[in-house]
Amino acid sequence: MSDAMNRAARYRAQRDAGEDAADSPAGEPPMVLNARNKADFVETAIQVAIRRGEFDDLPGAGKPIEGLGTTHDPDWWIRRKIESENLSGLGPPALMLRVEDRGLDADLDGLGREEDVREVVEDFNRRVIEARRQLLGGPPVVTRPRDVDAEVRAWRMRREAARAAAERETDAVEHPDAGQRRLRGWWLRGRRRPAE
Structure with a gap:
């Protein structure tokens, strides 16, 4: 100055x-x-x-702060550190359960049997309830237990959608010109054919 x-x-x-x-x-x-x-x-x-004008045109001016999200999370900095460092097994149970909750659907999609899905969701619910009962301090446990039957139904729907997409992809690889034939037929339907 x-x-x-x-x-x-x-x-x-x-x-x-x-x-x-x-x-x-x-x-x-x-x-x-x-x-x-x-x-x-x-x-x-x-x-x-x-x-x-020393504060004019600063980088990031008028833009939202990256990674804050739309909900208030008092432990955002711990969560971001755990994610950036790819840490597991560290930190309070509340944070570890949040991280696990975010990736639970992907973990369930990797399972092949309904019994395994039920077992994983029941184990998750048991750990959420245990963490809520502990009075060790730290951040509060805001992760909710999941409805086992609803998770199984969602797993089935995702599995059927993935199977249908795989079948469409396989069909497209096996019959690559099938779509072209249909397109060609549509194109010619409304036109008069030239006299031969």
Whole structure:
């Protein structure tokens, strides 16, 4: 900050604090910053910088902060660290259950039998209930137990959708021009055929 701006900020802080600038000897700063007037000095310096445009066109201006999401999560920084470092088995159970809850559908999709799906969901629910009963401190457990029957139904639906997509892909590989024949037939349906 230049000397003129520094003096202006000190003058404003001194004026707001009720001190007299004439009491200061010439050649010395008109005041010493203390706890009472430091906030005024800083505020004046910020306002001067804003007027000069030093805060214009900063990177990320007007954009949402990356990774915050739409819901309030007081432990966002711990969750982000666990995800970025790919840590597992560390941290309070509440956070580990949140991470597991987010990836549970993908884990269930890797299973082949309904009994295995039920077993995994029941084990997850048991651990959620245990974590809620513990009074060890740390963040609260906000992860909810899952409905076993609803998870099995969702697993079946995802499995059937994946099977249908795989069949369509296999059919397209085995008969690559089947779609072209249908398209060609559609195209020619409404047109008159040339006389041969």
